[in-house]
Amino acid sequence: MSYLDSLRCDPSKGKVAYSFSSRSDYLAKLNGFVVQSFLKANSTDHYEHEVHARTEYEFDCGRSETIISHGQIFYSFNGSIVHLNSHHGDHELTCNEDHKDIIEKLKTEIRSNNPLRGKFVQVVTCDDEFRVNIKNPPTTELAECILDASTAADLFENTIDQLDIGADNGIILYGPPGTGKSMVCKAVAHAALKKGYTVCLVTQLINFSQLAYFVDRYLAPCIVIFEDIDSYAGERLQGEGRFIADLLQMLSGIEQRERAVVSIATTNHLDLLDKAVRNRPVRFNRKYALDLPSDHQIDMLIDKYFGVEVICPAQKSLCYQRGYTGSHIAELKRTVSNITRREKCDEGQAFERAIQTVEKHFPSHTKTLGFN
Numbered sequence: 001m002s003y004l005d006s007l008r009c010d011p012s013k014g015k016v017a018y019s020f021s022s023r024s025d026y027l028a029k030l031n032g033f034v035v036q037s038f039l040k041a042n043s044t045d046h047y048e049h050e051v052h053a054r055t056e057y058e059f060d061c062g063r064s065e066t067i068i069s070h071g072q073i074f075y076s077f078n079g080s081i082v083h084l085n086s087h088h089g090d091h092e093l094t095c096n097e098d099h100k101d102i103i104e105k106l107k108t109e110i111r112s113n114n115p116l117r118g119k120f121v122q123v124v125t126c127d128d129e130f131r132v133n134i135k136n137p138p139t140t141e142l143a144e145c146i147l148d149a150s151t152a153a154d155l156f157e158n159t160i161d162q163l164d165i166g167a168d169n170g171i172i173l174y175g176p177p178g179t180g181k182s183m184v185c186k187a188v189a190h191a192a193l194k195k196g197y198t199v200c201l202v203t204q205l206i207n208f209s210q211l212a213y214f215v216d217r218y219l220a221p222c223i224v225i226f227e228d229i230d231s232y233a234g235e236r237l238q239g240e241g242r243f244i245a246d247l248l249q250m251l252s253g254i255e256q257r258e259r260a261v262v263s264i265a266t267t268n269h270l271d272l273l274d275k276a277v278r279n280r281p282v283r284f285n286r287k288y289a290l291d292l293p294s295d296h297q298i299d300m301l302i303d304k305y306f307g308v309e310v311i312c313p314a315q316k317s318l319c320y321q322r323g324y325t326g327s328h329i330a331e332l333k334r335t336v337s338n339i340t341r342r343e344k345c346d347e348g349q350a351f352e353r354a355i356q357t358v359e360k361h362f363p364s365h366t367k368t369l370g371f372n
Contacts, residue, residue, distance in 0.1 A: 018103045020091040020110070023213060024130040028089035030218070032067045033057040034110050035091050039082060043075035059115040061134045077102065114218055120189060121219075122201040123211060130210050135201070137193050138186035144304065145184050146297045146326065151288065158286050159188050162262050163197055163221050170251060170263035170283050172229075174270040175290035178327030181266040184290070185225050188264065198222040205232040208246035215250075220259035229265040230272045248276055251283040295320045298329070305333040306347060315351050322364035331358055 020035060022028035040046055051071030058064040068086050075082045082102065083094035093103065120137045123130070142152055155171070162169040173181040189199040198219045202211070215224060226233075233244045251263060263284070270278055270287070277283060293301060298319050302311050319329070332354050339350035 017093045017095050017100075018106075019093070020106070022089040022091075023210065025089065026129070026131050027214070027218075028091075029055060029057045029067065029069070030114060030116070030132075031110060032069060032086055032091055033059060033065065034114050035084065035106055036067050036073065036086075037065075038106060038109050039073070039075045039077065039084065043077045043082075045076040047074045048072070049074065058134060060119070061136055111217065116218060117198055118193065118196045120193060120199045120201070122203070123206060123214070124204065125206050130207060130214070132214075138190045140183055140186040140190055142184075142187040142191060145180055145187050146293060146300050146304070147180075147184070154286070155184065155188065155288065156191070159223065159262050159264065160191050160195065163192065163195070163223070163260050166221065166260045168257065168260050168262065168282075169285055170265070171286040171288060172265045172267065172270065172273075172278065172284045173288050173290055174267050176292060176325065177268055178325030179290040179292065180326050181290055182227065183326065184288075185227070185264055185266060189223065189225065192223050200224045201227065203227045208244075208250050212246070212250035215261060216257055216259075220257060220261050223262045223264060226263065226265040228267065229277070230267040230269045233265075233274055233277045234272055244274060244277070248283070251277075292323055292325060298324060301326050301329040302332075305329050306336075310347055311351055312348065315348065318352065318355055322359075324364070328358060328362065331362070 020031050022031050048068065049072040051068055053068070053070035054066050055069040056064045057067050070087050072086070073084045075084065081095065085092045085094065093106075095102075116132065116134070120135045122133045122135055124133060125131065142156065145152065147155070158169055158171050173184055175181060192199050198221075200215060200219055200222055202224060215222060233247060265277075265284060267273060278287070295317075299313075299316050302316050302319065303309075319332075322328075332351070335354040335357050336347050336350045339345065339353060340347055343350070
């Protein structure tokens, strides 16, 4: 009887070499996917034994694979046998000789080559469970953002360049709704993904201690985007910041990180953030105000959405001094498209009527210009 056959009959034979433990159900699936995929790809044969449960793991956007969550697998690996026992979130390796090289390779696979690497992911909680969704990567270029050249260069230097040199950093983007904060985040994320970095999006209150562990051990070097951070990092003196102690520790890197993490936070209300978030170096070293666009920037936004010279200067000027943002111009474009499709007219003819429609639903703070 071969050693593989004997293990099939008596799984207790052999010596425990290592156990890959997990802090959450999601990490159990992630670790299981990496371990089982690696061993299967590098073994010459494998045999499943006493499988009690399987589960689906999403390894890419819209793509998943079935793994064993409770059961045993035997692998013929480099001339010897590796026994994997997956149960209760742990993945325990048993082998008939020293497999330190395999264990180290698996550690590297989990740390550096897991399926979240180089992807755009969102961390969420559902029924108190930590979960990760893999999202389609953003395609916005930084050049598409309506920023002056010096601000764009400084943004890049304090985000992508920091990852390149292996340094932690943090920035805050603040300003009224619709001024391009999310668009800038997408542009930085796109630039990071092009370089192979991971980008992690956080949009809600979560277990930040668990997030810190996950980011440090599975994603870094990476960018973490805290969208609308004021919703969970408010001033503690006002009783709104009772959940942020773990967030502050994460941002400070209280445990020495091996790989860099760059944090980007967005907020409409900088003044509502806890002072330890908004006014302390190391956590967020740069704050960028994204204000209402100037008249020249309104022209640039109209050209961006409608195309250069589609809308004449006189018509563009109707959008000045209204408190319009990029979101307003985007809605103008959508409304113009509706009018041109319905009435078979060109965009120039529909533009002024579209302004009237947008004004009706989103009144500006200034007196309407150019209309009765």
